[in-house]
Amino acid sequence: MATPTRTRPQPQPEIGTGHRPDLLGLAALAVLPLLLAGAGLDVVPGGPFGWDVLFVLAGFLVTALLLGEWHRAGQVTLTAFYARCARRLLPTAVLVLAASVLLVLTCLPRSRWPEAGWDLLAAGLGVLNWRLAAQDAGVPVAPDATTGLLAQHWALGVGAQFLVFWPVLLAGVAVWAVRRDGRDPRRPLLYAAGLLVAGSLGWAVLGASPGAPAFFGTHTRAWEPALGAGLALLALRPVALPRWVAAVLGWGGLVAIAVAVLAFRPGPGAAGSAALLPALGAAAVILSRTGRTGTAGGGRPVEILASRPVRAAGQLCYGLYLWYWPLLAAAHARFGELPAVAGLAVLGGAVLLAALTRRHVETPLRTGLPAWSPAETLRIAALVPAAVMVGGLLLQLGVWPPRQVPPPSGTAAPVTVSPSPSAPAPARGAAVLRGSPSNDPAGAPVARVRSISPKPADAGADLPEVYRHNCFSGGPDGPARACVYGDRNSAFTVALAGDSHAASWVPALRGVAEAKGWRLITYLRPGCPFLDLPVADAATGRPDAACAKWYANVRAELTGPERPALLLTTGHRYPPSAGGRTLTGRAAENALVEGMRRTWAGLVADRVRTVVLRDTPVPGIDVPKCVSKNPERLTRCAPSRRTALAAGAGTAQAEAVRRLDDVPLIDLNGAICPTSRCAPVIGGVLVYRDARHLTASYAQSLSPRLGSALERVVGQSAP
Structure with a gap:
């Protein structure tokens, strides 16, 4: 194929000669x-x-x-x-x-x-x-x-x-x-x-x-x-x-x-x-x-x-x-x-x-x-x-199962031995990951898995028990509603305070409390961070008065005569409010970090030992819905780890504790999103129940890791 022309370009030595x-x-x-x-x-x-x-x-x-x-x-x-x-x-x-x-x-x-x-x-x-x-x-x-x-x-x-x-x-x-x-x-x-x-x-x-x-x-x-x-x-x-x-x-x-x-x-x-x-x-x-x-x-x-x-x-x-x-x-x-x-x-x-x-x-x-x-x-x-x-x-053929060769005539067929009832159950969820889960192939996104639990259609109902027990505070007065789990008579009390992201950790934390004989008390309110920080009301942009009252009421409980031995807190990212307007950009980030630092330093000063659970990655997509639509292409439901981490409050939390030597940060995100893309299913368990909350099933599989992290934090102060 040629391009006929009646004109040629004027001589230009550097065009087409490679002399550049x-x-x-x-x-x-x-x-x-x-x-x-x-x-x-x-x-x-x-x-x-x-x-x-x-x-x-x-x-x-x-x-x-x-x-x-x-x-x-x-x-x-x-x-x-x-x-x-x-x-x-x-x-x-x-x-x-x-x-x-x-x-x-x-x-x-x-x-x-x-x-x-x-x-x-x-x-x-x-x-x-x-x-x-x-x-x-x-x-x-x-x-x-x-x-x-x-x-x-x-x-x-x-x-x-x-x-x-x-x-x-x-x-x-x-x-x-x-x-x-x-x-x-x-x-x-x-x-x-x-x-x-x-x-x-x-x-x-x-x-x-x-x-x-x-x-x-x-x-x-x-x-x-x-x-x-x-x-x-x-x-x-x-x-x-x-x-x-x-x-x-x-x-x-x-x-x-x-x-x-x-x-x-x-x-x-x-x-x-x-x-x-x-x-x-x-x-x-x-x-x-x-x-x-x-x-x-x-x-x-x-x-x-x-x-x-x-x-x-x-x-x-x-x-x-x-x-x-x-x-x-x-x-x-x-x-x-x-x-x-x-x-x-x-x-x-x-x-x-x-x-x-x-x-x-x-x-x-x-x-x-x-x-x-x-x-x-x-x-x-x-x-x-x-x-x-x-x-x-050839790479596709490499994973085909080997062809079963029938036994020679006159010999007995091979016998399949079923596992005994006492055989340990296979690892599920985060349990399939190694101790240091970063870049663990077991947590990598794959196109398809053999089974998923809970089923994507049922993921919305895979909730922590605090939802069934009506453990959330409500109303404009923000009462400090509490629920108690674990050993109610234990001398060692652990409190959990925060929003719905904090509630997602209840299955894991309840497992730790029951295993160690601790008393667990929860203070939860969806849409409100447990912070000394005015957050913007979504409708008006002005400070949310109900959130402020709830924070004050819970803080009074925590610093009262029956203060817990340990307080765990976490939450999602919320837009701060100042001067009657919603802060954005760097100003919002600075206000959020300063509010976190002020809250946690104040609690420590009041003799409330405080531990921060780093906020979970936020995938930004409805994971169960995506999995339902792409059962053979689950990699389509695996958002970038960098993006998911940036969407949550984790970076602000890490910055806030950087200058607080008495406030440790527990980061289990390596067991939630181990690789550069966050797998929607790990160990056969659906990780998220919506666009930003863990399923109760996956949270429960994190209980041993949370327990180990708390042991390192608590030391000898717990029985």
Whole structure:
């Protein structure tokens, strides 16, 4: 397929010749934060913004190659172009896919082989980004024990899809422009790039595809490579930039990228407005060296990016990007959570593999096969999807149960021995997790489970007993209504005060009290935190007087003559009120932390030993409803751990106790959401009964862990 034209672009040496060594440096600058974030270093919270730089750079280079061929031959032969790209990109990708299969077989449990097989198939077909979008996956910042070994291929999928449709679109627009009136097609091509940027960016910013589809979707990412393509088209009619302007563009672009990487963390809008800063920064760097002669200035920034060591790093970027993620993910799966030093060591191995791959795979296959025609190259390249399909199917076959061979004739059939009534029941819920549950594969999201208890339809009724016993305070006067559990005559009393999140811990705490012979008394009021803090009424925005009265009444009970030996408290995040208005943002966070610190320090001063239970992760989705809709794709119901933790009050609680040496914090969230995504079912037990409350069944399975934590806190003060 060729694009006939009656005009050729004016000579522009840097278009299509590859004489832009600074772009290798820009690629290195984009990949470095991805690597550091993958190794678990928090110095680059915005590491994923490196993808935005790479997308802009890819759009520029792809379009520059097309325009270079147009300049040389007066037409674009798409088969030759795609063959050239396949020869450059496929060898390393195929090698890493094959190596990833070996890593799956050696480092991942068999239960994860089917999911890895589907990832392999999607990666080989260049559509892994859509698979992750369908799974509602979180932003793949750093691998852990549950992360797919090929998650980094999502960006290659976006690039591959752009690589397929963009040249065809360019060719179609050029043919239309030339055949219509024989005019120069450059302006229509620029219009096409501009429309693609506007449409895709508008879709991303307006949130037409929220969450994972917005982050991973090609439709919300296409504006970035289209922006780079527009820069390549503009370079056909370059404007001579004064050296100082080029320097300002170069430095400004580098600063924009650095600010995005070092100061911001990608969130739901990471494909839209949040990506503008790094994407425009990359565009400024590219534009800074686009002059009328192709060598116009750029100043010191371009010289730094084009320096020998930075350029050498850029030459390894493609292979390094492909190698680093599966190695880190496999190491996490095999050895558990890795310290930063170990992560950096794994990155060192990835650098070595990237160098070897470039020397012995990329370069020979790109330059040493001159006899292959474009058609032959594409035919061979077409075998790649078939090969990965076979690999994916083999991983699926690996988990099939072995075929039962009948016994030889004349022998007795094998006897199945049923467990005796005294055999211990299998572990359920949090009991299946190891003592240190962080990144425990048993708590990782899986597509399907054998059974779920309670059933999703019954989850709303799986409530703590305090609901049946009417233990909640109500009314405008906020009475200190109490319920008592455990040994009512015990000399050691534990009190629990808080809202419905505190109530969720009653099954676990009641189990501890009964096992240790403690007396447990509860003070609960839904919608009210047990804090010396005015919280906003949801209807009026003014301080909730009923919550304030309830807090005062309960505090009077706790500090009275029969004060408990231990007070446990927790609660959800509530908006503080000040000056008749609801606080938001940083002001709200500061007020919440200060209110917590003031409350707990005051209780300790009144000789009430206080322990804070860290607030549970808040999934933000109705988990039982999601599980009901996706019984074969439970991974769709596994929100990001980072997001779930941020939605609760846990971060504020941790900050509040940081300066309170006498107020310990018990954090059991590792046994509620052990991995980077919160599994909806752990050990056959549904974790949540709605969008933010634990089921009583799962809370009860946390009782041994809560008991151990309380033993460490209580010491010898309890009988």
